[in-house]
Amino acid sequence: MTRFLIPLGLFLALVVFLAVGLRLDPKEVPSPLIDKPAPPFSGTQLHDPSKPLALADMKGQVWLFNVWASWCVACREEHPLLVELGKANVVPIVGLNYKDKRDDALGWLSRFGDPYTLSVTDPDGRIGIDYGVYGVPETYLIDRDGVIRFKQIGPVTPEILRDRILPLVRQLQG
Amino acid sequence: MIRRFVVLVTLLLPLVAMADTAVPVAEDPVLEQRLMVLSAELRCLVCQNQSLADSHADLAIDLKNQVRAMLKEGKSDAEIKAYMTDRYGDFVLYRPPVKGTTWLLWAGPFVLLVAGLAALAWMVLRRRAAERGATATQPSEADLERARALLAASDPPSCGD
Numbered sequence: 110m111t112r113f114l115i116p117l118g119l120f121l122a123l124v125v126f127l128a129v130g131l132r133l134d135p136k137e138v139p140s141p142l143i144d145k146p147a148p149p150f151s152g153t154q155l156h157d158p159s160k161p162l163a164l165a166d167m168k169g170q171v172w173l174f175n176v177w178a179s180w181c182v183a184c185r186e187e188h189p190l191l192v193e194l195g196k197a198n199v200v201p202i203v204g205l206n207y208k209d210k211r212d213d214a215l216g217w218l219s220r221f222g223d224p225y226t227l228s229v230t231d232p233d234g235r236i237g238i239d240y241g242v243y244g245v246p247e248t249y250l251i252d253r254d255g256v257i258r259f260k261q262i263g264p265v266t267p268e269i270l271r272d273r274i275l276p277l278v279r280q281l282q283g
Numbered sequence: 284m285i286r287r288f289v290v291l292v293t294l295l296l297p298l299v300a301m302a303d304t305a306v307p308v309a310e311d312p313v314l315e316q317r318l319m320v321l322s323a324e325l326r327c328l329v330c331q332n333q334s335l336a337d338s339h340a341d342l343a344i345d346l347k348n349q350v351r352a353m354l355k356e357g358k359s360d361a362e363i364k365a366y367m368t369d370r371y372g373d374f375v376l377y378r379p380p381v382k383g384t385t386w387l388l389w390a391g392p393f394v395l396l397v398a399g400l401a402a403l404a405w406m407v408l409r410r411r412a413a414e415r416g417a418t419a420t421q422p423s424e425a426d427l428e429r430a431r432a433l434l435a436a437s438d439p440p441s442c443g444d
Binding site for chain 2: 135136138139140141142208233234238239240241242243244
């Protein structure tokens with residue numbers, strides 16, 4: 110009987126490892142930026158390129174920094190949720206229009222709705238590199254002191270918004 | 284005569300068409316060489332099983348340009364790797380540093396090897412001990428007597444009739 114127990118045990122251990130491995134998403138690379146000061150940026154605003162926007166302008170607020178592009182298919186998935194969140198006026202959302210053309214971006218916003226309090230452009234992806242962006246959409250939650258508290262890689266889902274982002278927003282605002 | 288001439292010209296044609304040596308694309312081959320070595324050590328985050336050097340993803344090209352710019356500024360390899368890990372974490376390095384969270388990654392194969400050798404040694408020793416035990420215990424005189432009686436009682440083995 111014990112002859113079979115050892116191989117059976119090894120097999121079960123293998124099954125457990127494989128089962129856990131299947132559930133992990135290799136695309137989700139833990140960001141080293143969590144609990145670190147948000148990298149400073151300065152760019153021009155999407156709606157009015159003559160107006161600048163820098164990280165310092167958001168100091169003192171809890172805000173979401175959402176990286177998106179008109180060519181990004183997954184951004185469409187999360188967009189209705191962001192529009193809804195924008196209407197609710199709970200937390201300011203700043204859009205980072207990543208490696209996009211201005212006309213495309215503006216067209217996209219007028220078609221699907223504009224949830225952003227402010228929008229900054231990053232035509233050559235420099236701000237994206239500083240924020241460790243490797244797949245749009247990505248969303249950062251930044252606190253009053255300019256520290257990144259949460260990062261969502263990929264589309265924000267209603268569950269993540271309800272269970273992770275909004276409680277943290279309330280906690281940081283309170 | 285004309286035929287010979289045509290053949291000769293045809294044979295000489297490849298000499299005219301001889302290729303020139305490739306012109307280096309970059310203005311600074313030494314720097315490009317360093318870029319290649321360094322970007323082979325960095326992982327492309329979009330297609331995760333490729334290095335920056337292999338990848339043609341948009342982000343990989345941007346990051347390669349960034350590395351190239353930093354090399355031009357005279358930054359060291361360590362500084363560039365630090366720049367990358369500050370943004371993308373240790374994951375961006377194909378050879379992550381040995382530290383608390385990565386020791387299993389580095390030591391794991393050796394731990395498995397030692398465990399395997401230990402299991403093998405244990406089994407070999409156990410089998411050897413079993414063999415030695417089997418030869419060491421002689422059958423008792425009573426058992427031998429019983430065996431002889433059985434052999435005498437049974438018919439001699441018949442050979443296929």
